[in-house]
Amino acid sequence: MPLFWFVLLPILIGVLTYLLGADKSKYLTLFFQAFFLAMAFINFSNIKLQGAVSENLGGFPQGIGITLYCDNIASVLMLLNIFLFTCMIVFNIHKNYMNKLFLFLFLILQGLLNGIFLSNDLFNLYVLIDLATIVVSILIMFKKDSRSIYDGMVYLLVNIVAMLFFLLGVGYVYKIFGVLDMGLIQEKMNLVTDTRVLILPYCFLMTAVGLKAAIMPLFSWLPRAHGTPSAPSIVSAILSGLYVKGGLYLFIRIQNIFEPTLKTQSLFLLLGFFTAIVGFIFALSQTDIKLILAYHTVSQIGLIIFGLSIGHIESYWGSIYHILNHAVFKSVLFLTAGIIIEVYQTRDIRLIQGVFKRMPFVSIITIIAILGITGAPLFNGSISKYFIQRGTTSLLEYGLIIINLGTVMSFVKYSSIFKGSIDAPVHKIPVNQKVVTSLLAGICFLGGIFGAKMIGYLFNVTVIVSFAGYVQKSVIYIISLIVGFLFYKYAYKRIPLFKKIRDIELSFPSLCLSIVVFFSGLLAYMMIITA
Amino acid sequence: MTKFIAGEAVAIALFCIGLYGLLARRNIIKTVISIGIIESAVILYFLTIGFTEDAVPPIGANIIVKTVDPVPQALMITTIVIGVAVTAVALTMFLSLYHRYGTTNWKKVIKKRGEEE
Numbered sequence: 224m225p226l227f228w229f230v231l232l233p234i235l236i237g238v239l240t241y242l243l244g245a246d247k248s249k250y251l252t253l254f255f256q257a258f259f260l261a262m263a264f265i266n267f268s269n270i271k272l273q274g275a276v277s278e279n280l281g282g283f284p285q286g287i288g289i290t291l292y293c294d295n296i297a298s299v300l301m302l303l304n305i306f307l308f309t310c311m312i313v314f315n316i317h318k319n320y321m322n323k324l325f326l327f328l329f330l331i332l333q334g335l336l337n338g339i340f341l342s343n344d345l346f347n348l349y350v351l352i353d354l355a356t357i358v359v360s361i362l363i364m365f366k367k368d369s370r371s372i373y374d375g376m377v378y379l380l381v382n383i384v385a386m387l388f389f390l391l392g393v394g395y396v397y398k399i400f401g402v403l404d405m406g407l408i409q410e411k412m413n414l415v416t417d418t419r420v421l422i423l424p425y426c427f428l429m430t431a432v433g434l435k436a437a438i439m440p441l442f443s444w445l446p447r448a449h450g451t452p453s454a455p456s457i458v459s460a461i462l463s464g465l466y467v468k469g470g471l472y473l474f475i476r477i478q479n480i481f482e483p484t485l486k487t488q489s490l491f492l493l494l495g496f497f498t499a500i501v502g503f504i505f506a507l508s509q510t511d512i513k514l515i516l517a518y519h520t521v522s523q524i525g526l527i528i529f530g531l532s533i534g535h536i537e538s539y540w541g542s543i544y545h546i547l548n549h550a551v552f553k554s555v556l557f558l559t560a561g562i563i564i565e566v567y568q569t570r571d572i573r574l575i576q577g578v579f580k581r582m583p584f585v586s587i588i589t590i591i592a593i594l595g596i597t598g599a600p601l602f603n604g605s606i607s608k609y610f611i612q613r614g615t616t617s618l619l620e621y622g623l624i625i626i627n628l629g630t631v632m633s634f635v636k637y638s639s640i641f642k643g644s645i646d647a648p649v650h651k652i653p654v655n656q657k658v659v660t661s662l663l664a665g666i667c668f669l670g671g672i673f674g675a676k677m678i679g680y681l682f683n684v685t686v687i688v689s690f691a692g693y694v695q696k697s698v699i700y701i702i703s704l705i706v707g708f709l710f711y712k713y714a715y716k717r718i719p720l721f722k723k724i725r726d727i728e729l730s731f732p733s734l735c736l737s738i739v740v741f742f743s744g745l746l747a748y749m750m751i752i753t754a
Numbered sequence: 755m756t757k758f759i760a761g762e763a764v765a766i767a768l769f770c771i772g773l774y775g776l777l778a779r780r781n782i783i784k785t786v787i788s789i790g791i792i793e794s795a796v797i798l799y800f801l802t803i804g805f806t807e808d809a810v811p812p813i814g815a816n817i818i819v820k821t822v823d824p825v826p827q828a829l830m831i832t833t834i835v836i837g838v839a840v841t842a843v844a845l846t847m848f849l850s851l852y853h854r855y856g857t858t859n860w861k862k863v864i865k866k867r868g869e870e871e
């Protein structure tokens with residue numbers, strides 16, 4: 224199947240769904256998703272054999288027309304995208320709000336995400352991301368609660384502002400290189416004699432990408448959007464599991480182009496580290512279970528950026544594998560959180576108790592996902608975190624342990640919902656939800672046992688898990704589990720900082736200020752290192 | 755003096771004006787307008803990239819004289835369309851926000867939203 228169908232076909236099916244009505248077309252959509260999954264798999268195995276392919280749209284030569292480019296990482300991300308969307312549709316097939324408009328927007332988002340993974344043209348990326356922003360903001364406020372209208376609006380406007388930065392950056396790039404194709408820009412990079420001309424476009428582009436990927440000062444929109452009260456849980460799962468990865472993928476692509484000339488690795492190493500730290504501190508301070516998960520995404524993104532910027536080949540692939548793992552376990556966590564919220568009718572972690580008694584199945588799935596995300600031995604998170612750790616030396620290694628300790632602490636807090644007993648009958652969940660959640664939880668487990676093989680299979684790189692190192696990491700995990708538990712039990716309630724952080728809420732002008740601060744900080748840093 | 759009043763410099767100035775509007779104004783309508791200003795700045799910037807003096811439009815076959823670069827203009831038509839769509843969506847959202855909270859001020863919206871919880 225030519226690459227452009229991966230973008231176009233979901234949108235066409237979405238239109239068809241809208242015309243036919245959701246009742247008739249729900250199962251048609253599922254059938255189509257299965258077909259699409261098979262196609263994405265064929266595409267993946269072709270690229271695995273032959274290497275990256277590119278496709279010029281409309282028959283124009285490269286540099287004039289728009290090019291789609293699919294390498295190994297893009298094909299894997301596309302496979303993940305289609306797989307998760309299929310799971311989400313199965314998960315929600317019986318819900319009332321799955322009407323034709325919802326399916327229409329949802330399928331458009333799938334097509335756009337594929338487009339973001341495939342597109343090789345900077346301006347085309349701008350168009351795709353802007354459209355995706357509008358679609359996402361409508362999906363966020365789909366249940367029309369007044370709080371989520373505010374969240375949706377802030378999300379829309381902040382992202383539009385960031386994308387205007389991106390567009391101006393694209394203008395500068397076009398002025399310097401005369402092309403918009405990322406492959407050609409990379410080729411022409413060595414023709415640039417004075418690297419200082421690249422600073423301004425790089426800063427503009429990176430500000431937008433940083434906002435999309437939620438790097439440190441720019442993450443405050445993310446929890447609002449991902450954890451908004453009334454967004455359907457599948458939308459939260461897709462946003463947190465996949466949509467943010469679009470930003471990360473852009474980060475990888477743009478760093479790929481500019482990094483050899485501009486040397487910004489150490490800056491992003493630092494930013495990634497602080498993003499991870501700030502993310503878990505915020506996660507610890509929240510009481511809303513969806514917000515805990517949303518802030519946690521920030522922390523994991525920090526970890527991924529940290530791993531990507533170490534500059535070690537195993538850390539790099541570990542981070543890429545962590546992108547996939549995070550998509551899986553974060554979707555499971557958001558889906559099960561959605562079920563829990565539905566049953567308890569509250570999102571306050573202090574009011575939810577006795578989940579294990581009331582919903583044993585959901586609890587087991589959640590616990591598997593928690594073990595995955597905290598990096599317990601034998602689960603997928605441990606493998607990716609192990610490989611990230613491989614590239615670290617003394618100081619960075621401690622940093623990584625602190626990050627993981629924070630993750631463990633926030634999930635010790637999260638698991639307080641399981642404790643206690645409740646006088647309510649056991650809640651049964653529908654079969655389709657059972658199937659989806661246990662499938663995803665199964666992947667968390669299998670991805671851990673066959674971790675190194677999975678990386679080898681997906682990305683054609685050979686990595687070896689050394690037994691001694693893995694055992695050492697497991698011991699560290701157990702120690703951090705104990706420390707995290709003790710911290711939550713004895714110290715957590717005595718620290719007033721957390722309560723203060725909980726009440727912070729940035730208004731829209733302050734969000735814009737954080738964008739400007741990030742931009743000027745990056746600019747100043749670049750000016751200093753190239754001076 | 756006149757060499758500073760080129761399209762590019764004006765575009766940067768407009769960009770900064772729009773940014774100031776975003777940072778310093780708490781009125782939601784003014785925020786939307788500021789985004790419009792930034793967008794015009796970007797459009798102006800793109801159009802000046804392709805501009806060269808005494809160039810003709812690239813229309814027709816076998817052109818021997820210098821032509822302007824048509825790519826930025828083609829791109830900007832798309833941007834204008836996107837801008838219209840974004841403004842429309844933002845204003846629609848603002849309408850329903852206004853119906854719920856009855857204010858155009860970001861700070862007051864946050865305050866009322868906090869009371870709701």
